[in-house]
Amino acid sequence: MTKRKRRTFTNEFKEQIVRLHESGKPRSEIIKEYDLTPSAFDKWVRQHKSTGSFNEKDNRTPEQEELIRLRKENKRLAMENDILKQAALIMGRK
Numbered sequence: 001m002t003k004r005k006r007r008t009f010t011n012e013f014k015e016q017i018v019r020l021h022e023s024g025k026p027r028s029e030i031i032k033e034y035d036l037t038p039s040a041f042d043k044w045v046r047q048h049k050s051t052g053s054f055n056e057k058d059n060r061t062p063e064q065e066e067l068i069r070l071r072k073e074n075k076r077l078a079m080e081n082d083i084l085k086q087a088a089l090i091m092g093r094k
Contacts, residue, residue, distance in 0.1 A: 004037075009040075011054050014044045014048075014054050015048070015054075017030060017034065017036070017041065017044060018044055018045055018048045021041075021045055027041065047059050
């Protein structure tokens with residue numbers, strides 16, 4: 001089985017696909033005609049319905065935003081901790 005090459009689509013293309021679906025064209029026909037994956041198609045329709053935007057940042061839940069923020073903070077604190085450990089080792093030698 002050959003792996004499909006990852007493709008990128010413009011927001012205009014995604015908008016056009018969603019409009020085709022909204023105008024009544026069947027999902028299966030759109031997917032087949034434009035050689036799309038069902039998951040990508042469903043994601044575009046869901047994003048358009050919820051926020052009207054195809055950007056991931058615009059479609060995150062508050063919980064997802066908090067998780068991203070907490071992971072960044074955790075990484076920063078771990079780096080600070082490593083720096084302090086190194087400083088303690090250096091100071092202990094003198």
